[in-house]
Structure formats: C-alpha cells, structure tokens
Amino acid sequence: MIKVAVSGINAVDNPGPGLGIIKGLREGSTPVSVVGLAYDAMEPGVYLTDLIERVYLMPYPSEGEAPFLNRLLYIKEKEGLEVVIPALDPELPLFIDLEPRLSELGVRSFLPTRKHFKLRAKDRLPVIAEATGLKTPATFAVSSYEELQRALSRLRFPVMVKGLFYRAFRAYNSTEALQYFQSISAEWGYPVIIQEIVEGEEMNVVGVGDGEGGHFGLLAIKKLWITSLGKIWTGVTVKHPGLLEAAEKFVRHFRWRGAFELETIVSGEDIYLIEINPRFPAWIYFAVGVGLNLPERLLRAALGEEPERDWEYPAGKLYIRFTDDLVTDLDLFQRMVTRGER
Structure with missing residues (x-):
C-alpha cells in the first residue's frame, strides 16, 4: 500500500485536478492510501471520506519554503508519506525546489524542472510554438499604459488580457482592456499579456x-x-x-x-x-x-x-462533468478549522 498525498481537491466551479487524479489512482493496479492536501477547510475534497482517507491543511505557498516544508514533514511523520503529487500552479515552484530534499527524506515525486x-x-509561447511547429496568436507583453495603447492599436477587438501566469479576460473595447490591465497588474504585477483572439x-x-x-x-x-x-x-x-x-x-x-x-x-x-x-x-x-x-x-x-x-x-x-450533493457532519469542518486535519 503506497501512501500518496494529492493536492488540488477543490472541486468547485473552477475545479482543481486533485479528485480526478485520486480517482485514477484508486482505479489503478497499485494499491494506494490517499492523503489530501487542502488550503481551505471548505474544499469539497475534505469531506469525501470514501475517496480520501486523511486530509491536512497546508500553509499558503506565499508563506515561504520553511512552513511549507515543516508541514510536509509533519504529515510524513504521522502518515508515512511516500509520494506527493502536487496539482496546483502556485505550489509547484516550492515542490520543485524541495524535490531533492523530500526525496532524501523518502517522499518522492515526478515533477518538471524549474526551467x-x-x-x-x-510570453514564452512563441519559443514553444517554434520548437513544435505550432502557431501563436499575436501577443504583446505590456508594462505601461502607453504600451497597452500601442498593442491595442495593432489588434482588433475583442482581445484577451492575461496575467503572465494567472487570470484572463476578454475585452471588447479600450475601456475594458484598461480596466483588466489595471486589475491584473495590481494583483500579479507586470508584464500583462494582450493577445489576439483566434x-x-x-x-x-x-x-x-x-x-x-x-x-x-x-x-x-x-x-x-x-x-x-x-x-x-x-x-x-x-x-x-x-x-x-x-x-x-x-x-x-x-x-x-x-x-x-x-x-x-x-x-x-x-x-x-x-x-x-x-x-x-x-x-x-x-x-x-x-x-x-x-x-x-x-x-x-x-x-x-x-x-x-x-x-x-x-x-x-x-x-x-456534473455537480453532486453531499450531506455530512459539521464535526468534520470543526476539526479542520481547529486542528487543521481530519
């Protein structure tokens, strides 16, 4: 029985991959016991006890490497954790950086490199497209109002306004484009991507x-x-x-x-x-x-x-895909909030 931790168990309107990963592991030929890694006590996967034996709340990746690693080591000590499958973008850099150390401690993974x-x-899409024979929509990385206006003048509306890693909005005019540009840059910084819609x-x-x-x-x-x-x-x-x-x-x-x-x-x-x-x-x-x-x-x-x-x-x-309903005990929620695990 392999003890596996999986994140991304937030099966909401913008669902994470975790539950699909876990269902695949359950249907595989390798016997597994699953530990869920959650970032909020209200993530639906927390309450799916038939699918996930144990669940632990994790510190947000923005808190840094030390608390993140300490939490993983705590889970390993309690559960005998052997493998971790991270499924969310914000946590991946930490897992990638920690992979050698976690492997030395007996917690294995199979992740992309930092590169x-x-x-x-x-803004790296053209590099990938050239290597694979694909095309890319006309794309501009902008960091100021002037650069935004120059990019918009070279494209037809509607356009996509995207963060470098997160967020994407469809803008139908200059006013909307500026609004999304300001919103994304305030939350995620520069550059903001202005992209042709294909x-x-x-x-x-x-x-x-x-x-x-x-x-x-x-x-x-x-x-x-x-x-x-x-x-x-x-x-x-x-x-x-x-x-x-x-x-x-x-x-x-x-x-x-x-x-x-x-x-x-x-x-x-x-x-x-x-x-x-x-x-x-x-x-x-x-x-x-x-x-x-x-x-x-x-x-x-x-x-x-x-x-x-x-x-x-x-x-x-x-x-x-379909939605489902679950009725369970409030005790599970209270345990997650007070103890950070169930």
Missing part, C-alpha cells in the same frame, strides 16, 4: 513526459461545452495527427518531465498554442476513463518504476 516551469509564462475549435492534449524526450502517454480532446470560467464541461476524444505530433515534439525538444497540458485552438490546418500547464488538468479523469491511467503512470514513475507507454485510445468518447 520547464518557466515555459508556462505566456477563432476555431478548442483542443487540448494531456500527457506525462519521461524527462528524457519520451512520454508515458498522450490524450487529445476537443471541448464541446465550457463554463463561463472557460472550464470544460463536456468534451470528446479526438485523434488529430498534427496536434499529437506537436505534443510529441514538445516532449522531445524540451525533455519534459512529469505531467503537462497543451491548450490550443485549431482553425482549419492551423494549430495555435494558447497555453501550457505544467501539471494535470482538471479533466484528467477523462484519460483514465478511456484507458490511459496517466495518474497511475506518474505514480509509478515517481516510485522509480517503468510505467506503460502504450497510448492507444478510442476517438469519439464523451466526457461529461
């Missing part, structure tokens, strides 16, 4: 790189219906040769290690790279459901084993 993590910055079909690829130029499986999907936050609600598996070839080039060129997602817009013969995520997406259970248990393959890689590399999957399989 890989930096590729997720939206019309087409939204297609994404999820995979796990082996760190040596190969991979442990890829899955391509097309979004059919998205929420107001841009999150997939229904989707279908596709086999788009150009997209899958680009994903293989990405893994090979950058020698990617660990989970990743490529977000693209496909317009006719053109494929535009929109975003890269250095982790599993919230829809990762889709891969499990069609026979590619990527979470378990990641777990086996973290354990130093050789995962399967077969990645045949059927096209035309439908994914549907």
